[in-house]
Amino acid sequence: MHLTSGTDDLTTAANLLRAGELVALPTETVYGLAGDAGNPDALRAIFQAKGRPADHPLIVHLAAAEQLPAWAAVVPEAAWRLASAFWPGPLTLVLPAARTVSPLVTGGQTTVALRVPAHPVFQAVLQRLGRGLAAPSANPFGRISPTTALHVQRHLAGRIAAVVDGGPCPVGIESTIVDLSGDHPRLLRPGRITAEALAPHLPPILTTDATAPRVPGMLDSHYAPSKPCYRIPIDLHESPFPDRRPGLIATRPVDWPVARFWPMPAVPEDYASMLYSVLHQADGSDCDVLLIALPPDDSAWIAVHDRIRRAARSL
The missing domain is CATH 3.40.50 (Rossmann fold)
Incomplete structure (x- = not known):
């Protein structure tokens, strides 16, 4: 189903998600394959539609930073500073997961990845739904991330209930990921928000290491076309x-x-x-x-x- 960003279609998208269906939604970064983050059947459907490995964690998208305590066992002061500076926006924070968070979301880890997207279409759906949405990129696992509704339709038609066409994604690459689950902040994935932009709000940032949590988009081969x-x-x-x-x-x-x-x-x-x-x-x-x-x-x-x-x- 191809939906527009009109009011009635956004309500339809929210109702589909509430019923456990999958809907591709635009974010400011790339189109996300959204499913109810509290519904295990919807989460399993995301992995099946993408062909995604079960140990690959998902990012949960929230309507506002105030929802962080529902998903994170601990919200350090640094998380609130970054949320104030960069949310809504293309920044994902990795925090200790609340006990209620499904291992399907965390990939079996003790951490959860959270962000508040800036795209008005995604925000409108979140407001209608009233709950968090898991939303990896809306493409087959490992392939090129989608930045238009057409990209989604070409690769996931027949596997998902609908795509909401919100036009091209302005940022065009995935969010910056910062890990705040340990003693020192770590930059796990670079994005539009740079280390230099983060620096005034954090202690010195470490790059990822062998002890860092697994996060999306960090395989050696990813975002890849089918041609050589x-x-x-x-x-x-x-x-x-x-x-x-x-x-x-x-x-x-x-x-x-x-x-x-x-x-x-x-x-x-x-x-x-x-x-x-x-x-x-x-x-x-x-x-x-x-x-x-x-x-x-x-x-x-x-x-x-x-x-x-x-x-x-x-x-």
């Missing part, structure tokens, strides 16, 4: 696949022939906003191999580099 996809330096002097039809995604052209060229912005936020949409286009093209020229290697591009590294293999 490789990352290359922008200054590569010759085609790595001279006998094939390469498609190139880059901020500027190269000096050797390509079958298709998708120009990308030179501003990291704009690049991130376009990345998955362009990957979907490239994956549906007549090219038989995809090449992503790496953007600048500096801190502003960390989130983009992370998504490219998981989507594309090295040569």
Whole structure:
């Protein structure tokens, strides 16, 4: 079922979710495959629809920060500071899970990932529903995340009850994830909200390590097209696949022939906003191999580099 962002359709979406059905909803990051986070049958259906491993935790989306104590056993002061600064928005906090949280949500861990989305469509559905929604990206597990309703329909049609079309997702990549479940905050997944933006609100941030909780989107291969996809330096002097039809995604052209060229912005936020949409286009093209020229290697591009590294293999 294709729903619009009109009032009646949003009520229909909320009623479907209340009945345990799955509905794809737009967030400011990517489209999420939403199900009632308190309904075990809905949670199992999310894993089945995506082909998602059972130990891969889900992010619970809430209407407001005030709902944190219902889901987290402990809400440290740092969580309230970050919520005040960045919610609603593309930031996920990992906290000790309340005992009432299903292990289907946590992936069997003692922590839970929580965020308050900023997209008005998702917020409107949350307000109508009155409960938290688990919502991983609305795509087959490991494949390119969807940033339009059409992306969802192409890959999950027949597996879910409905998709609500809220237009393209403006941020375009998944949320930043910060772990506050231990003694020191840890940045587990980079996103639009950078470590530099987080720093004034936290003690020094550690990068992830072997003791960090499992969180979504951290497999070595993720966000990947179905076609072979490789990352290359922008200054590569010759085609790595001279006998094939390469498609190139880059901020500027190269000096050797390509079958298709998708120009990308030179501003990291704009690049991130376009990345998955362009990957979907490239994956549906007549090219038989995809090449992503790496953007600048500096801190502003960390989130983009992370998504490219998981989507594309090295040569």
